Amino acid sequence: MTESANENPLNIDGNNFNSEKYLECLMKCATLKQVMDKEAEVITQSQFLQSEMQTLVYENYNKFISATETVRKMRSDFQVMQEEMNKLSENINNITTFSSQISENLKDSGNSVNRLCNTRQLLDKLQFLFLLPTQLNKSIEAGRYADAVHDYTHAQRVLQKYGSQPSFKSIQVECLEIIGELKKTLRERLLTPETSASELAESVSLLRQLQETDSSLQDIFLHCAGSRLDQHLKKLSDCVDDMDILEWVEKCNDTLLADLGIVISCYDEMFQDQENANLPEFANKVMSQVFCLFEDVVKRPENIGTDLLIRGLDKFFRKLQAMSEIISTDTVCVNAQEIVIKCIKHKAMVLQLTIHTQFKENLMRVRQTLASKGTENADLKDILNSLQVYLMQKVQASLLDFMAFLQTNLSFGLKTWCAKAVADACWTVISETMVNLSTMVKSMSCLQPSNNIPFELLLVLAKLCLETQENGVTTLHNHLVKLLEEAVPGFKLENKDTNSVIIHLSTAAQCALDSEVVYIGQTAAQMLRVSVLARDWLRAPEPRGPRAVCRRVVETLASADSAAAQLFPTSMKPSSDSSRRTIWSRAPSSFSPLNRIFSERIEVFSPACADRAALSNGALKVALKALVECVRLRTFSRHGLQQLQVDVHFLQQRLSCMGNDERLLNALLEDALASAQLRCVDPQLMEASIVDIICERG
Structure with missing residues (x-):
């Protein structure tokens, strides 16, 4: 499009502009007023372009003058720099000459100094060997086991090489006795329950430096670590009934999981060249106990609040993700997903039971109202609307409550498996609520002759089941689809079996109608x-x-x-x-x-x-x-x-x-x-x- 415009001879801005053709075309097509306006426009544009061209000329002239002055100044500065570089080169040559002369003069003295230094180092080593038993005892008494092991391993090669000589034999025997006691002390510290994970790792590392076998150290290390972690598990188990889920998770993360991470990291660091066959089994055993305790915490009624539950679950899940990077197996990651899904399912079960209980209580109040007022004074349509609105609002509020699990700031919020678990839980709330409603209506219908239930209530429940069957289930399903689309864009809700729910409601409505007819007839x-x-x-x-x-x-x-x-x-x-x-x-x-x-x-x-x-x-x-x-x-x-x-x-x-x-x-x-x-x-x-x-x- 641009090339064709440039080639057009009538385009005043093009390269092929033809003034005669343009003027001829303008005279033929335009009126006198348009020609005069075009003339004024061309004059204005020409003056504007001339002014711009003049401005550009002045600017380029100023730049040229500035560049000329800069070149002149650089020429004078380079002359000064050249003189300074020449002086610097002369000074460096003089320094090199003086350095060579000094090295020649000090050559003999340097050799003497080297011999003296070597002699000094040998005397220091001999002094270190003679003082080694005393130094080892001081370090052990002060609890500086790492320093003692470092000193012994530093002198061990010399003692093994010259231990047969009388002057070194007594030192070697005394050091072996001291190191034997140190090994015994380190083993006792391993078996002490109060020993921390870092102290366990230090003890095992020192025993390895003292040439203990790795297989026995692995078993001892895991056994001692397991004893310490069992203490944490017992304390966490005692706190299940005394803490909310957030406090419990924080304590679990700061104590048990933190120590477990240290144990695994130290184990990998110490035995990285060995086969870690027992470590995954050890870690999985501890984590399975942690998961069981967490499930007990979640099941407490005080921890069912959505905000508190999600905050605790998110913090726990983040820690488990970090643990999965430390532990080489995928078990922790899988169990972390399962624990989130179990929490969502438990939340669904609690919500649908709560809805059922509250609806049942509301229904009992309606029953008492009908029993006291009678049919003449009771507005059954108003009672039906209140029950229907109450039930729908409760279910919709529960669905909205579940969307909190899909927040973007949560570690599991945008995971596909989490969205699927939330969708399944929401549908469970919908379906179970409707099935519970159907079961309750059927039960009341069967108990009608003996339980003295007002027949007006049976009519209301039958109508409620029918309207829920016709519109309620579809409305809730569409509402769930909309909520999931807003929370997780692109997520597709799998086809849910609404027919079975509708059949339950239809059957319950029929039972209520049949019971009402039989009751009045009888x-x-x-x-x-x-x-x-x-x-x-x-x-x-x-x-x-x-x-x-x-x-x-x-x-x-x-x-x-x-x-x-x-x-x-x-x-x-x-x-x-x-x-x-x-x-x-x-x-x-x-x-x-x-x-x-x-x-x-x-x-x-x-x-x-x-x-x-x-x-x-x-x-x-x-x-x-x-x-x-x-x-x-x-x-x-x-x-x-x-x-x-x-x-x-x-x-x-x-x-x-x-x-x-x-x-x-x-x-x-x-x-x-x-x-x-x-x-x-x-x-x-x-x-x-x-x-x-x-x-x-x-």
């Missing part, structure tokens, strides 16, 4: 059963209105229907029965057993649906089926049959207003009335209009 059925079996229907008086038990049954079913209406929508369309107006005057023959064979079968204990009408119909089937079965066990008089006719009509009027399935309702009530007719000694039903009047008065 409550109403028990009232009907007692009222039918305890009454003498052969001596029944003429009916004056529906019995009180019918009103209680209607109130029970209405209360359950009202509670279900707050939580579950009505999606089923109620079916109408056009024969409702004439069922009370049918002949008993129309309800013969043969006709029942071809009638539609009613599943009394079929699974309940998450629908208001379905729940009401389910409880209705249980209650009225019990009525039918109890009626079949009794014998009725005419007034008894008519009383049952009034009760059935009352139930039909009141229960059909709740949105129940009229066909189902009428079928069961017809079956009850027909069974009474078949069991009646004088089966005469009242007119429908009379039944209506009696029910209205009642």
